[in-house]
Amino acid sequence: MRIISGKAGRRHIRVPGSVARPSTDRLREALFSILSERVNEAQVLDLFAGSGALGLECLSRGATSCVFVDDSRESQQVIKKNLNDLKLDGGRVAGGDVFRMLKSDRGKYDLIFADPPYFKQAGATNFVQQLLESETLPDRLADGGLLIVEDPPSNRRGVLHGWQLLDQRQYGGCGILFYQRPSSG
DSSP states (O other): OBOOSSTTTTOBOOOOTTOSSOOOHHHHHHHHHHHGGGSTTOEEEEETOTTOHHHHHHHHTTOSEEEEEESOHHHHHHHHHHHHHHTOOSEEEEESOHHHHHHHOOOOEEEEEEOOOOOOSTTSOOHHHHHHTOSSHHHHEEEEEEEEEEEOTTSOOOOOTTOEEEEEEEETTEEEEEEEOOOOO
């Protein structure tokens, strides 16, 4: 896995052994082609960060800062090593539970990425649904900001209170959903 573009472009990054489904280069290339200029000088939040590939790509492309959140100690260490190896400034690793972090954090972010584990079996936690129903997540998004969620295309999401679905794309077995808070006017 590698950084696609920017000051760390083409450099390889470490991936934790526990990450079962890292975002592919193709998917990240398409995603950042869509986001384009939104990344430059953005404040970024990378939830369920894994290797940190999405946030690292943002920092490489000129984002001002990125907070990486993952509850896996292995992922936290890998992200720290990636930040150091790539010599990217503005990254901060926050360990622990994503939902607790959202409640305690008071930051506002221009881009929030969420790539949670997919809901695969009965009784397993559906992190995407839980995230989209979170009362605190909309408060973390800056005015005009985007929430970008990776979710299997088989999960059809209807209208969700507190979110406006702007776009959805499919790349192989991965769906990308682009949300923002509805305008208040």
